[in-house]
Amino acid sequence: MPDDPLQPDPDEDLVARARSGDTRAFDALILKYGEKLYGLVYNMTAHKEDTYDLLQDIFAKAYHSLPKFRGHSSFYTWIYQIAVNMTLNFLKKRKRRGGGMSLNEMDSAVQTDPALVDSSHMANPEKQSKLHELQKRLNEAMLSLSEAHRTVVTMFDIQGLPHAEIARILKISEGTVRSRLHYAHLQLQSKLQEYWEQGI
């Protein structure tokens, strides 16, 4: 996702058309980035309905703010930043409303995430069951992290953003990003220790 100032924004044409009122151009941008942003928001909220509603708000905000988009960054960086900020605000509100999310409320789909099921283990039911358990533990461990730590883990480990980009989006130093990641990894290691010892 990092912006290269020498490279033109690949969405320049779509953005220009969307700004002039071409709704199909904006639809094309939704289709292009909807799934990527879904991954970001879903891993931060761990809730399918919240993710859906938030994504609606994020794209609506981007649509209304298009006239303000100056093109200093790529469209994707711009909307990604909107998505991160709006999701963090949502998590703060959710925490105030209900004291945070308990693990019982965690979306069942997160617990049975097929992404973690390695196809090489499909033939081995015992191994597959352990992987499911590990995956469940990993998701639980992710939810036990603070919002700040879960955000950097989502952006770095899951979305693959470099430290500098995360620092720029979250408006924190790169050192803080590294420190949060280090702490979050220690937490995850500790939470998964028991299952790791059993071997998979």
Added chain:
Amino acid sequence: MKPSAEEIGALLALKRHERPEEGFLDDFLRDFHQRRREEEALKAGPAGWWHRLSSWASGLGASKWAYGAGLAYAGAAALFLLSPSPVQVQPTPTVPAKYQVEPAEPTAVEQLDAVDLRPSSQGTTGEQEF
């Protein structure tokens, strides 16, 4: 034994392949357009100006408080300037005016003196005293 940071990273990286359910984006686009139509209808209605004002204010960030304070100050100043000025008391003229002196009404005592308080008729059953 704990998993290493690299192993944790590798496990988390598998989550990159998470995708929403099939048909998600079709439903999403349909709802997105529906919502936009509703917003446009709302903006066209009488509540539209308030909606636009609140959207504008929410986009200002922290500077909205400065705008709010400025508006409140301007409102107070306008109220002060437009409010009616206090009534000026004109000094009474010192030149004596010509008055036609009317004879004063007789006082209540003088009126009583004029009234005949004698009993109009003598009672037959007893003497009356005044």
